[in-house]
Amino acid sequence: MAPLERRASLSLAAIFALRMLGLFLVLPVFALEAAKFPGGDDPARVGLAMGVYGLTQGLLQLPFGMASDRFGRKKVIVLGLLLFALGSLVAALADSLNGLVLGRSLQGAGAISAAVTALLADQTRDAVRTKAMALVGASIALVFAVSLGLAPWLVAQIGLAGLFGLTGCLALAGVAVVLWVVPPEPLQHTNQPRGRFTEELRAVLAHAGLLRLNFGVFVLHAVQLAMWMAVPALLVQAGLAKAQHWWVYLPAVLASFVVMGGGLLPLERRGYLRAVFLTAIGLIALVQIGLLLVVQAPQISSLATLLFLFFCGFNVLEASQPSLASRLAPAHLRGTALGVYNTLQSLGFFVGGLAGGTLLKHAGPQGLFAACGLAMLVWWLVAWPMQAPRKTA
Template sequence: MTPTERRTSGALASIYALRMLGLFLVLPVFVLQAHTYPGGDDPFLVGLAMGIYGLTQALLQVPFGMASDRLGRKPVIQAGLALFVVGSLIAAWAPSMVWLVIGRALQGSGAISAAVTALLADLTRDEVRTKSMALVGISIALMFALSLVLAPLLVPLIGLAGLFALTAVLAAIGMAVVAWVVPPEPPVQHAQNRGGLREVLADVELLRVDLGVFVLHAVQIAMWMSVPALLQEAGLASAEQWKVYLPAVLASLLIMGGLLFRLERMGYFKQVYLGSIALIVLAQLGFWLNLQTPSLWAVGALLCVYFIGFNTQEASQPSLVSRLAEPRQRGAALGVYNTLMSLGIFAGGSLGGLVIKTWGSTGIFFVSAGLMLLWMALAWPMKSAFRR
């Protein structure tokens, strides 16, 4: 990487990290703290407060991405972070569950993922883009692991309201990083930015990647409805489960970092891409085999295998989208991509709840493996992106 590419990758990864840490800190403790609010005894309102963030994200990713194609990446990113700050402050102040829902909806309306990823693609070359995207993916994985450790420690000190206030501070720091650390973006070519969304939706290769991110995140959410219980059956209490998650995430990142970039430089990007899908399939089948007599070491090893596949895809997929889309369409293309990601999260929760109610954990892991195999079959014919 050139110095500018390193600076860009580090700065934009830090923006993702600050924003995602704020979000992840809330997730492990939200349901446990919801009962302290008026209306917190209503499961519908609690579920709505949890899920509405993903819904507003899904609705606004494409508009924000297209706006970044026309208005520039940085102004759109700053506007999205400002909305996130306002939503976080409302959630911190919220006197009832209804106001908490409003705050969460505003948090989600700052749908900047497409604009941030598009800016990263604008400022990096094709040959180092996967590495740059991987830094973003690594930052997200590390923030998830860190939140599992920090959230239970912070809640007794500052409460859920304090966590939301902290998310506002982290997002404000992100705004400062955009203003003073991220390098200048290329000039906007207004005249060339028409019809981008229609072209993106008609591109079969892009749609294959979009389907992939939908399946990836649907499976992620669905399997997490069974994995914590599997760890409990293996003898690990929920408060101690981060001791498995954190080593699994860190080991997967070390393995991915040592293999992915080297194999890509050697021309094996397609094999890595398809192989990471296969690893997630193997992990699902391994979880199923451990259902009867779960072993803590086996579940930990399977989680490492899963995270290798998941984190490789998190790095590879945005890079593929940026390669397939023309520069003038990147915001729109990444907007569609991030919309499908958010819809996958929503579908994973809904599908996972239905499957586990009907067939239990056995069904979760079989359905997840089946979805991954379907994705592999659709991804196998891809050629154009892998040649670049």
């Protein structure tokens, strides 16, 4: 990477990390803490409160992405981070489950993923874009693992309200990074002749390669959130206290980074991205089958192995999917294309939280993992015809 590309990649990865750390800190403790609110004894309602963030994200990712094409990436990112901070404040002050739903909805309204990813694509060459996206994906996976270990200790110290207050502070720190650390955004995406919003959207939705990626990111994040409705309970059942879950999560994530760095990036350079991509989808499907088989008598060793394999597949897909989307989309429509992509990602979070809670309530963890495995198999079949785009300098 050139110095400017490295600065852009690291600073934009930091924005993602700050924002996602705020989200992930709540994830492992939300169900337990939300149970203390009126109505919190209903897993479906708790799943709605957890997943509604993804619904508002899904509704606003596309408008934010299209706005970034026309008005500039940084303005949209700052606006989104401020909305996220406002939602964190509302959730921190909530005294009912409905208040938590409202706060989470406002957090989701800060839909900046498309604008951030588009800005990263603007500032990196094709030849290094997957590496840049891998830095973003690695930062997200790392804060995910750290938050799963840190959250139980933090909630014991400052409570759920304090956690939401902390997420607001992290969002404001992200604003500072946008204004003073991220390199100035290039102007080439604003210099293209503009069509109507509907024409631009139609061009993106007619692209078969982008449609496959959009379907895939929906399934991936629905499965991610749904399975985490049950995984913490399995670790407890295996004899690992909640405060010690990081003993499994963090090594699994770090080891998966080694696999990604030693496997994905070299194989992509050799022209095997499609094979790696399909293998990663299949790997996550096999993990769901493995979880289904161990659910009756879970052991720490088997769960740790399965989570390591999950993060290997997940990190590969988190790095390669947005890179592919940015390369397939016309440069002047990147914000729109990534807006659609991130819309489906966010809707995946919403469906995963809601469906995960509902499946857990009515079908137990066996039904949950069976549904997740079936979803991954369908994605593998949809992704099979994919072709990796040629790189340019």
